[in-house]
Amino acid sequence: MQYENVTCPHCGILCDDLSVEVSESSVTPLNIKHAHCLRAFEQASIKDADLPSPQINGQQTSLDEAINKAVDILKTSSQPLISGLIADVQACREAIALSEKVAGVIDHANGPYMRANIAVLQRMGKVKTTLAEARNRSDNIIIFGSQIIERFPRLMERVLTPNKSLGADNTINKKITIIDSQAQPVNQQFDQANINYLRLDAPNLESVIATLELIIHSPAESEQDCNIDKSLLDLYQQIIASQYTTMIWYTGLFDNVAAEQTVQIITQSIKKLMEQVRCVGLPLGGSKGEITATQVATWQTGVPLPIAFMGGTPVHNPVLYDGVAMLENSEADALVWLSTYSSDDAPPKTDIPTIVIGHPGLQIADTTAVYIPVGIPGIDVRGLACRVDSVATLPLQKIRNNALPAANDVLNKMIEML
Amino acid sequence: MAIKLTGGEVYDPAHQIDGKQKDLYIIDGNITHSLPDNEKITHTHDLNGCIVMAGAIDLHTHIGGGKVNIARTMMLEDEHAHPHLGNHICRSGNGHAVPSSFTTGYRYAEMGYTACFEPAVLPVNARQAHMEMADTPMIDKGGYVLLGNDDFLLGMLQSGADQSAINDYVAWILNASQCIGIKVVNAGGIHAFKFNQRRLDVDETSPAGITPRDIINKLSRAVHELGVPHPLHVHASNLGIPGNFKSTLATMAAAEGLPIHLTHIQFHSYGTEGDYNFSSAACEIAEAINSTPNVTADVGQIMFGQTITTSGDTMMQYFGHEHAHPKKWTVMDIECEAGCGVVPFKYRDKSFVNALQWAIGLEIFLQVNDPWRVFLTTDHPNGAPFTSYPHLIKLLMNRSFRNDAFNIIHQDAQKMSNLASMDREYSLYEIAIMTRAAPAKILGLTDHGHLGEGATANITVYRKQDDVERMFAKPALVFKNGTLVVKDGEVIETVKGVTHVVKPEYDKSVEKSLSKYFADYQTISLPNFKISNDEMIECIGSEVKVHPCTQG
Known part of the structure; x- marks a missing residue:
């Protein structure tokens, strides 16, 4: 089946003139030729049979078990970092709510840019x-x-x-x-x-x-x-x-x-x-959805990313709460990595327990505490993304059916259990 | 299952009820005046010593969209100076001048407001505005979509398009953007600024080859002929310029007797007299409103203190940037549609201009005779944050309080104002008109703004006290759609609210020329520009409530 006016969220320009052929599990843009643009669609073309299951320490498990484990990690964490945020508006909304709930720090993977x-x-x-x-x-x-x-x-x-x-x-x-x-x-x-x-x-x-x-x-x-x-x-x-x-x-x-x-x-x-x-x-900018993430954060909290919630109110401080630096300096004791657009954006290497809510093509190390594969916004999940100029917001269509849950639903379940 | 409100003094101007003791019942989110035989009362609120009004409605408040987010980002100092803790039901937040979305909803509800309208929704930014408003809990929302500087409309006017074609486009944009009204900001001026023109008067030909008068005229007619309840909502030309009252009067006249709403009219009521070449033209403006029944206005009162101004009017915001406090400012040209300018301001009572602005706003309130045609706004956050409304109400209701405040403003401003000689004190009934009944009427919200049989149970109960500022700041009870959401000025339950829209009919063939326009010039496709009802619910997060248009 062919879908028209499909939005590509893989750079901040958010071109929405793509014609995309969906055949079984493969998604193929018909009217663009740039390798960079095509790459993310190739990565998304995963057969249903090859879709990963949720994992705990590399072992397959159910979605509920994976969520339970993630919640356990966050309950015992004293300084969680919610990062990546390579996601649509709905997932970013929930990621902010989660950060508030666990009194964590939230930043985007492209925060420094x-x-x-x-x-x-x-x-x-x-x-x-x-x-x-x-x-x-x-x-x-x-x-x-x-x-x-x-x-x-x-x-x-x-x-x-x-x-x-x-x-x-x-x-x-x-x-x-x-x-x-x-x-x-x-x-x-x-x-x-x-x-x-x-x-x-x-x-x-x-x-x-x-x-x-x-x-x-x-x-x-x-x-x-x-x-x-x-x-x-x-x-x-x-x-x-x-x-x-x-x-x-x-x-x-x-x-x-x-x-x-x-x-x-x-x-x-x-x-x-x-x-x-x-x-x-x-x-x-905006190649990893950072415009979306910071727009949502700004209207929900009044301040842009990165934000810390440990004092009970949202505090923006780009030096103290830089996600990359916090990991380097061992200032976080748990990491939630939200990365739904491409399989290139794997979580950073770290010794702390990591919960990945992400693209089904991500390469996940067996040492990763929890991995919950989720639907790709604009392909498996309907969503919204903010363009580089922070003015236009584009709809991301659902053009394929599969069994993967939406990231926002997973995050919402975690919030409810915390 | 009924809730009984008994013993309260009811103010319901829509039904000419002026402080009469009357019992009300809430059943299934609606108001009834008598209890059906089969209904049981589950809870009775004894409201002796209380005042009962419908939930308040703010018809002009900047609470959503890109400019608000720019303002939040620019005002980090304001955000961090006003942190708001969350609790088991409320989300945390920040900000006084431009609060975060959740905080905005809580603060409005805590003052007894149950609906707010964002007056500058840019078509291309409508999704974001609706998303921000969807994340603003407690209150109903709605938006006025911006036209009058968009290349598509200007092109139509320039080529002499029929009124019916303009009507179709206006109806289409209301449907596509999920809005309830049409707003014009500095008609043609934002577009002209993109051509480096720094001023545009009402009868001056713009770079698009037309005049602001043409734009106001055609758009006010379109809104009227489509049967959109809310008149064309107009931010007139020359905001903030001494002598601008003449362009304000010309803008009123441009509607040629059709309904027109002049917004934040205080900023458009300036003369050029006196040593400072800046004077009050409130009298001329109020007289014009009094004698022109098709005109309504909201005031846009300023209050002294720090705030930030956010406007679509790039031309005049750029002009005003030299007065920025702190010294920072943003202007942005937007998508061949509009623009925005964001400039922080600190209004000071010891500044002649600011002091006179303050007096001019109050002069307008006190000189417009009909409270159904003048609305209580501060153009949040441009004149002041919306949380200053209780103070403003006290200024209107209490002459000695007002005169005490007047006596400490800049002395030269005192000499240029006749405010102290004005005896008028607004009554509770008049306050109920201008904050409830009249906004509901002018927006076409037939089941809001009143306490009649069958009305939506948006009800605010105030504990009667001498200090009306305290009274209006902290209602005893607020019901939203029948749910008790605020008690003693604090949120006790959170609700979402809906988005009020109109969906006027139009000739679908308008999309033919629009499709070509989008394909040739725009960077978003036409199908993705339009926001559907199911997208509003599933992605944006707000249910849509459609209000009828009555054509002809």
């Missing part, structure tokens, strides 16, 4: 746009880091190079500038006439972004500065001459320690430009 954008929003706000707005309004695109195009395979097709636009022709034939430092390898695919691929003599991307900010804040002085690359001075003039410039970044490509500062510099640049022209940001 979210922090910079959130911190800068908290400190100074932002100027942003959405996918359709960039597609139709923008005549000038600046992309910080060529790898963005590989991370978001259909960004070009869906947003940056539209066949039609609500705006003038210059919004169809956008000026696209991709900026890298020469320290980055050459990306051959951008050797195209319609893309200005600037590989600048700079130690890293961050220093290029800082130089651009310098020009934006002091254009006259910068013109006189022979250390500033002329192509960046030209880019500034192009921004001033354009109707609607969109700056695109992905914090995963920045040096993680400096990411917050880098995002702040971009935001300062945009806000300065706004005094004169229209300029907006379009930060990308």
Whole structure:
């Protein structure tokens, strides 16, 4: 059977134009060709007979027994960490409720990539746009880091190079500038006439972004500065001459320690430009559902991820409650790992008892305390996911029947028993 | 199985009951006035010394959607300064200016509110708005969906589309977004801001080639002709600009006698007189409302203190960002539909402008004669958090309290306001009108906002006391659909509430041009844009209650 308008939740763009053929257990997108996009559907094509059973320490068991065991672990844990959160809205809702119930800490697997954008929003706000707005309004695109195009395979097709636009022709034939430092390898695919691929003599991307900010804040002085690359001075003039410039970044490509500062510099640049022209940001991310998770967490608790509930109220602190660091520093004594989208996102290696509620294709070590395979959102389970721009929420269809429970139902049962 | 409420002083303006002692019964979630022979009373509440009203309804409060989440994220200091512990029935949360969703529901219920309406649902963000509201327990919800800056409608108007085609699109969007009304924010202005235009007056031609007046005119007619009970809900042009009362009057006139609701009208009632070139035009606005029966308004009262403003009006939020406190601000262009701007504000009684804004809001309340046409709002959180309503009610009901407050605001603002000379004190009956009967009537909620036979048993009981602020802050009892949910101002049982919507009829062929529009320009497909009833229940988490439209 063929399903139309299927949403793909495997990057933050949430393309919802997929035609997917479902034949017995296999799910095959018919109208996309990017390997990254196809991979998750291949992983999902598991025959009913090969679907794993719930497991306790590698031994098959019933769903009820697995839930009982998970509840026992959480009852005796003094500092549980609920992480992964690679899941739809419904499962995230329940994961937050579980965290509150067990007075735990909750964070997303991609937490570190979210922090910079959130911190800068908290400190100074932002100027942003959405996918359709960039597609139709923008005549000038600046992309910080060529790898963005590989991370978001259909960004070009869906947003940056539209066949039609609500705006003038210059919004169809956008000026696209991709900026890298020469320290980055050459990306051959951008050797195209319609893309200005600037590989600048700079130690890293961050220093290029800082130089651009310098020009934006002091254009006259910068013109006189022979250390500033002329192509960046030209880019500034192009921004001033354009109707609607969109700056695109992905914090995963920045040096993680400096990411917050880098995002702040971009935001300062945009806000300065706004005094004169229209300029907006379009930060990308969401490849593991982190936009969904933090949106739900924010409306339910008032604060973004990561959140600790041990004091009885939700407290956000990106340093103290960073999930990755907590595991590294042995600050948690039980881990709930929620990972439903792909079989790539196995739980991190840890010595503490781990409860995995996840994709049926996950490779689970026999030492894993509890594994409960669940339906894949958008394939086995109907759900909702938030897009990278935090504006559109897309429905995830149920296009296949199998016996796997929904993650939110499993989590809900655990909450009821705690 | 009946619950008896006996001995209470009932205020039910929908039935002209003004403080009469009257017994009520609750059977199966509804109100009856007499006990059927076969019914047994399971519980009697002795309400001697108490006031009984229907559950309150807030017709304009920003409680769901992306802008609220941006505000929550930006105001971490507010969230952490106001933590809310959970208990065996309530979830924990945070926040005063923009509380978390569960907290919002509990606080509203604890003040005796049983329904709240989110006034700025962006079509593409409707799912999220509904999800947030579904996670706001205790109260019924509903939304007004934003039009008037969307490229599709502007394109229709620009090409001279028939009113019937516009009506079909308006009806379609109400169905697709599961909303109960249509909202316009700075008609055409949000769109113009995307073209770097920083101001747009009512009769100025926008980059879309049309005027705000055209937009208001066509949309108010569409809403009227479709029989949508709630009039077009309008955030007028030039919010916050001295002299903007003229554009507010022009916006009223744009409806050409058809019903129109002007929201947070306090922010649109400014003149340019005096040394500060900023003055009250409350008198002109109130006179216009008094003399124009098709116009209703909510006030959007400001209160002194820290809050955060969230609005679809990117143009005017950007204009106001220089006054941000703390110094941070967000504007966002959204999906060829709309936008949002989020700017924290601290209203200070020693600031001339803020003090006069405060006085202007009260002047409007006191000068609009008909309490059925003026509504009690602070445009939560823009003028103040909704939890300030009991204080606002006291300002309206108690002249000496009001004048004491007036006497300590900025002295130059005092000189520019005639508030102190206003004798009017709102009665309990009038408060019941503006917070219950009138919002239910203007929203088409026939079984809400009153205590008549068969009404939904949303009932709030206050213990009578001299200090009405304390009285309205902490009801003795609140019933939601017949369930006792609040006792002595605290939640004792949690319930979910429903989503109120309208689903006007339309010519299905409208989807033909919309399909092409979505395929050519949008980044979401048309089938996925629409929210079905079963998605509301199964995924979003709220049951839908459809209210009839009466065409013609």
